[in-house]
Amino acid sequence: MNIIHAHLKIKSEKREEFLEVVKPLVEGSQAEEGNIRYELYELTTDTNTFVVLEEWKDMDAIKFHNETPHYKDWGKVSSTYLAAPPVVSVFEATKKN
Numbered sequence: 001m002n003i004i005h006a007h008l009k010i011k012s013e014k015r016e017e018f019l020e021v022v023k024p025l026v027e028g029s030q031a032e033e034g035n036i037r038y039e040l041y042e043l044t045t046d047t048n049t050f051v052v053l054e055e056w057k058d059m060d061a062i063k064f065h066n067e068t069p070h071y072k073d074w075g076k077v078s079s080t081y082l083a084a085p086p087v088v089s090v091f092e093a094t095k096k097n
Contacts, residue, residue, distance in 0.1 A: 001036065002062055003091040004054040009084040012048050018081040021074075028070030029054070034061020048083070 010018045022040060029038040036055035043049045056062050065071055078086075 001093040002056045002059055003093055004052070004056070004062070005089045005091075006052040006054070007087040008050045008052065008082060009046075010048045010050060010081050011083045014081045015048055021077060021081065024070050025074040026052075028068060029065060032061065032065055032068065034058065034064060 026038060026040050029035055034057040036057060037053065038055075039053045041051050041053065043051060056065065
């Protein structure tokens with residue numbers, strides 16, 4: 001399983017619009033076959049900072065996700081909403097016996 005944490009600092013004046021525009025990305029990602037979890041949360045300690053928590057079956061699922069229309073559509077407009085570059089961390093989880 002692969003896990004991604006994407007921290008997004010959103011422009012305060014674009015917050016409400018961002019929340020609408022990001023819905024198709026979240027919903028489309030959640031519907032993908034290789035998706036285990038795809039959630040958007042706002043940090044309580046940092047206003048207008050959101051974290052996307054993603055869990056994927058494997059790297060092939062992530063590659064597929066990166067080619068989907070909802071992901072590419074978000075990529076085309078994301079700079080309109082971002083106050084800073086996203087901070088993305090990728091982890092590989094292994095199963096312990």
